[in-house]
Amino acid sequence: MAFYDGLFRVLGLEDWCGGGDSAAPLSMADLLSQNSGEDSGGPIFPFPSLDNLSESCSGISQTRDLTKGIEDSFLAAKPALKTVLDPITQPLSWMLDGALWLFASIPWWIMIPLLVFISWKASRSVAVTIFVAFSILLLAFVDHYDVAMQTLSIIFVCTGISILLGVPIGIAMSKSNRLQKAIVPVLDLLQTLPTFVYLIPLIFLFSVTESKLYGIAIILYAIVPVIRLTDLGIRLVDKDVIEAANAFGMNSNQKLVKVELPLALPNIMAGVNQTIMMSLAMVVIASLVSAPGLGVNVLRGIRNLELGVGIVAGIGIVLLAVILDRVSKAALSRVDMTHKTH
Amino acid sequence: MTDQPKVRLRGLYKIFGPRDKEMMTHVTAGMGKPELLEKHKHVLGLQDINVDMQAGEITVVMGLSGSGKSTLIRHLNRLIEPTAGEILVDGEDVMKLNAVDLRQRRQKKMSMVFQKFALLPHRTVLENAAMALEVQGVDKAEREKEGMKWLARVGLEGYENHYPAQLSGGMQQRVGIARALTSNSDIMLMDEAFSALDPLIRTDMQNLLLELQTELHKTIIFITHDLDEALKLADHLVILKDGAVVQQGEPQGILLNPADPYIEDFVSDINRARVLRVRSVMQPLDAGQSFAGDVQLNDNLESLIAVSGGDTSKTYRVMEDGEAVGQLDMRDLVKALVPRVSSSEAK
Numbered sequence: 215m216a217f218y219d220g221l222f223r224v225l226g227l228e229d230w231c232g233g234g235d236s237a238a239p240l241s242m243a244d245l246l247s248q249n250s251g252e253d254s255g256g257p258i259f260p261f262p263s264l265d266n267l268s269e270s271c272s273g274i275s276q277t278r279d280l281t282k283g284i285e286d287s288f289l290a291a292k293p294a295l296k297t298v299l300d301p302i303t304q305p306l307s308w309m310l311d312g313a314l315w316l317f318a319s320i321p322w323w324i325m326i327p328l329l330v331f332i333s334w335k336a337s338r339s340v341a342v343t344i345f346v347a348f349s350i351l352l353l354a355f356v357d358h359y360d361v362a363m364q365t366l367s368i369i370f371v372c373t374g375i376s377i378l379l380g381v382p383i384g385i386a387m388s389k390s391n392r393l394q395k396a397i398v399p400v401l402d403l404l405q406t407l408p409t410f411v412y413l414i415p416l417i418f419l420f421s422v423t424e425s426k427l428y429g430i431a432i433i434l435y436a437i438v439p440v441i442r443l444t445d446l447g448i449r450l451v452d453k454d455v456i457e458a459a460n461a462f463g464m465n466s467n468q469k470l471v472k473v474e475l476p477l478a479l480p481n482i483m484a485g486v487n488q489t490i491m492m493s494l495a496m497v498v499i500a501s502l503v504s505a506p507g508l509g510v511n512v513l514r515g516i517r518n519l520e521l522g523v524g525i526v527a528g529i530g531i532v533l534l535a536v537i538l539d540r541v542s543k544a545a546l547s548r549v550d551m552t553h554k555t556h
Numbered sequence: 557m558t559d560q561p562k563v564r565l566r567g568l569y570k571i572f573g574p575r576d577k578e579m580m581t582h583v584t585a586g587m588g589k590p591e592l593l594e595k596h597k598h599v600l601g602l603q604d605i606n607v608d609m610q611a612g613e614i615t616v617v618m619g620l621s622g623s624g625k626s627t628l629i630r631h632l633n634r635l636i637e638p639t640a641g642e643i644l645v646d647g648e649d650v651m652k653l654n655a656v657d658l659r660q661r662r663q664k665k666m667s668m669v670f671q672k673f674a675l676l677p678h679r680t681v682l683e684n685a686a687m688a689l690e691v692q693g694v695d696k697a698e699r700e701k702e703g704m705k706w707l708a709r710v711g712l713e714g715y716e717n718h719y720p721a722q723l724s725g726g727m728q729q730r731v732g733i734a735r736a737l738t739s740n741s742d743i744m745l746m747d748e749a750f751s752a753l754d755p756l757i758r759t760d761m762q763n764l765l766l767e768l769q770t771e772l773h774k775t776i777i778f779i780t781h782d783l784d785e786a787l788k789l790a791d792h793l794v795i796l797k798d799g800a801v802v803q804q805g806e807p808q809g810i811l812l813n814p815a816d817p818y819i820e821d822f823v824s825d826i827n828r829a830r831v832l833r834v835r836s837v838m839q840p841l842d843a844g845q846s847f848a849g850d851v852q853l854n855d856n857l858e859s860l861i862a863v864s865g866g867d868t869s870k871t872y873r874v875m876e877d878g879e880a881v882g883q884l885d886m887r888d889l890v891k892a893l894v895p896r897v898s899s900s901e902a903k
Contacts, residue, residue, distance in 0.1 A: 458674035461633055462688050462739065463662030472690075476678045 216269035217260050231271035288418060296419060303426045306433075309371050310425035314506065317367040322359060326350050333537070337544030345540065349533040358508065358530045365497055365507030365534060372429060372493045376437040377486055383437075384444025384482075385470065394445065405438045409499045417503060428500035435496045439488035447481025448474050483546040490538045498531060508534070560647055561608035562743065562775040563615075563632060568605040568641035570627055570799075573598030576639045589798050601627045602799045605641070610792065611742070612773040614765075616807075618786040619796030625779045628796065629745050632777065633666045634658060645743070663692050667736035671748035673728045675720040681707065681731050682716035688739030699738075706734040710764065726757035730764075737768070746778045750785065762788055783822055787811065787831045795819055808836035812892065824895045829858040837892045838874045838882035845883060847873040853881060857889055 222231055260266045268274045317325070326347070333346040353362045387394045412431045420427045451474050459473045475482075501509030508527045515524020571579045571592075579598045589600040602624045609615040619625045630636040631643055634650055643650040645665065653661060667688060675684045682703050683690075689699035707716060710730040720728050729749060736744050746765075750758045762785060769776065780786050786793055787807045794804040803815040811831060814820040835853045848870035851860055864870050868890055874882040 452674070454670055454672045454674040455676060457635060458668065458670055460635055461662060461666075461668035461670075461745075462691050462735075463659040463664075464691050465659060468691060473676060476676075479678075 216266070218262065218267055218270040222271050227271065227273075231273045288415065292418060299419065303420075303430060306371075306375070306429045307424050307426040309375075310368060310429050313367040313371045314364055314425075317363040318360065322354060325363065326354070333541045337541050338548060339544045342540045342544050346537050349537050353530055353533060356526060356530075358511075358526065361506070361508050361511060361527070362530055362534060365494075365509070365531070368428070368432070368497050368500075368505060368507060369490065369493050369534075369538070372432040372436060372497075373486070373490050375429075376433050376440055376489050376493065379433075380437045380440035380485070380489070381444050381482065384441045384485075385448060385475075387441065387445040388448035388474075397441070401438050401442060404434055409435060409496060410502075413500075413503055422504050425505075428497070428503050428505035431500050431503070432493045432496040432505075436489045436493035439492065440482070440485040443481045443485030443488070444478065447478030447485075450481065451477045480546065480550050483542070483549055487539065487542040487546060490542055491535065494531065494535050494538065562611035562646065563607075563609040563777070564642075564644040564647075565605050565607045565628075565631075566642040566644065568628075568631060568643065569603055569639045570601035570624070570631065570636065571598050571639045572601050580640055600799055602631075602638075605801055607794055607801065607804060609775060609777060611775050613791035614769060614776040614778055614789050615792045615794065616778045616780060616786040616790035617794045617796060618780055618783060620781055622798075623796040624799035625781075625796050626747055627799075629747050629777060629779050632743075632745055633662050633668065663688065663739065665741050666743040666745055667739040667741045668745040668747065669729070669732045669736050669749040671751050673720070673725075673732050673752075675728060675731055675735075677720055680717050680719060681712065681723070684720065684731055685734040685738050687735055688741075692739075702738050702740075703734070706737045707731070709737070709768070710734045724757075725753050726761060729753060729761060733761075733765070733768075737772075741774075743775045743777070746776060748779050748781070751780065751782070758785070765789065783826055784831070787826070795822070808832060812836060820895070827858075828893050828895065829861060830856055832857045832892055834860065834874055834884055835882075837888050838884045839888065841873075841880055841882050845871060847871055847883065849873070850875045851884065852876070857893065860884070860886075860889065 222228055264274060264277045264280065268276045320328075329350060330343060330347045334343045337343065350359075350362070353359055383397070387397055409431075412434060413427075416427050416431055420430075455473060455477065456469065459469045464472065497505055497507060498509035498512055501507065501513050508530045511527030512524055512531070514520060515522075515527065569580065569583065570576075571583065573579065573596070575596075576598060579592065579596055582592060582596065583600060583603060587595075589603075592598055592600050605628060607615070607617075617625045617628055627636055631638050632645070632650070634643075634653075638651070645661070650658070650661070676687065679687070682700060685707050686699040686703035689702055694702075704716065707713065707730075710733050712727060712730050712734065715723065715727065720731060723731070729752075732749070736746075750761045753761060765776075766789065768774075778786075778789055780789075790807045792804065793807040793810055795802045795810070797818055803810055803819055808831075810819065811823050811826075811828065814823055833853070834851055834855050834857070837857070838853075849863065849872055851863070851872045851874055853874055853876040860872065864872075864886055868886040870886050872884045872886075873880050874884055
């Protein structure tokens with residue numbers, strides 16, 4: 215005898231419900247109370263949730279049917295999604311595999327000087343360059359060079375693609391208030407969705423052995439700041455300067471290339487810095503779906519309770535994070551400099 | 557002065573708000589600015605502006621903040637679209653131009669100088685000065701040559717490779733002027749170009765502008781809220797109040813014959829001796845008169861007072877290019893110095 219029996223009787227819906235007898239499978243709560251051998255009777259006035267209503271009326275489905283429904287519809291849509299997404303995302307797999315191969319096949323005595331040189335070029339700061347050299351040598355010294363390079367190669371590819379996609383999306387958003395209204399909730403969703411939840415639909419869609427699986431997860435997660443800050447940066451460009459550009463007869467392309475993008479560059483660079491940091495955060499979690507790199511060692515530390523392995527890999531990630539952050543920040547402040555008094 | 561004005565505004569109206577066209581019926585029916593705002597939540601920016609701006613002259617549009625002067629100047633290159641009316645430049649209606657022709661017009665025909673300079677902070681002074689030509693697609697060597705030339709002309713030689721942020725306000729505005737001159741347009745729009753500068757620099761810049769003007773004879777439309785500045789620069793003065801033209805004409809004429817109390821209030825505070833010139837107060841030449849000396853047609857009264865030593869009994873002969881064109885009685889001069897009683901004092 216369930217609480218809401220009376221309600222359906224009053225409403226005259228008994229026939230539609232198919233009699234009081236619930237044909238639906240037992241809910242977990244029922245099963246537990248059955249097993250414990252006593253009928254708890256439940257609360258005096260249960261919330262009219264799907265499960266509680268379905269006890270009185272089998273015509274109403276249970277919550278588990280809802281989740282099952284979501285799953286089924288996703289599975290039904292999967293072949294169509296796959297035929298569309300597979301070819302589009304295939305280049306991502308190639309790029310990731312290519313980058314992994316490239317970073318692995320360049321010998322360390324070329325790779326390390328090259329990375330140090332790049333950090334010098336980007337930051338023009340002696341302190342940062344020395345720190346980069348020191349960190350990479352330290353990682354190599356404790357035999358984490360290969361995994362660190364794997365992580366780095368994944369970050370390079372994913373950040374690159376994030377910028378390539380994110381900046382144009384940001385520009386489009388800054389030009390259209392309607393588009394901005396439409397995209398902002400999506401960005402909020404991507405930013406707040408627990409990172410593991412990203413992986414679930416991706417695992418359904420793609421095989422775990424494909425690199426694009428983690429590539430997509432990282433890009434979806436990391437692309438948000440660069441879009442947001444490109445949009446913000448362009449919207450913040452001084453209205454007077456835009457007016458001057460108009461008054462001298464610039465068309466919208468000239469305005470974008472000669473005025474808006476250069477003036478928004480500090481903001482865009484801040485977005486790129488955040489994107490790099492977030493892809494590093496995600497590449498660790500993505501090791502759950504076979505992303506190689508330092509994350510694998512962290513995972514091993516957790517699974518096998520190998521404290522030392524986990525901590526060394528963790529510190530390696532911290533070092534990479536600091537390297538990437540300092541280099542991109544130094545590059546950012548160099549961009550800022552040209553805008554301010556020297 | 558040519559027969560056809562360079563720029564001609566005919567019945568120009570601007571109403572701010574989402575349904576501005578509908579509001580036109582109310583405005584033409586005589587609804588005023590406060591009423592329109594209260595009843596329909598639309599702001600009447602400009603009403604029935606009719607101004608002719610002659611080629612080679614400086615037309616100064618003066619008004620207090622909120623009088624619509626910045627709105628007015630932005631109509632000339634259609635940075636703001638009018639609600640009704642015609643804007644004729646060289647006899648051609650700017651309103652009928654399509655987007656491409658309008659850009660063409662902005663590039664070649666009208667340049668603009670801004671109150672807040674609006675230079676590109678990430679570009680050097682030279683790149684800023686050459687911007688107008690860059691937009692027109694002139695090649696680098698050519699446009700830098702032009703840029704250098706005009707930067708030198710406004711006194712910024714040697715600063716070509718600095719960034720705008722490294723320069724003082726006055727120097728930045730010189731870059732702004734050089735940028736406008738480099739575009740080689742015959743119309744220059746100056747939106748409160750000197751208002752952000754301190755008084756001494758402002759005087760310098762006004763002199764620079766007048767000096768350039770004697771040489772270049774551009775059609776300059778200058779916006780200001782400063783009457784002294786307006787009187788100093790203007791060949792033709794337009795006074796705006798609440799979006800309508802209260803009086804326009806030759807500045808000396810406005811000063812001597814203000815059309816309404818608003819303008820009387822305006823002109824009562826200024827140093828008339830410095831602004832008024834001999835030509836505005838002189839009388840026709842009277843034969844047989846003896847003169848205490850000669851003065852020039854464009855001398856201001858201040859200099860004449862200094863010459864006469866304050867003696868009001870003297871009469872001077874007025875000369876232009878070595879020819880006597882009139883005479884000036886010092887008593888007339890003194891009368892001209894006293895403003896008509898302003899509205900506030902009359903009450």
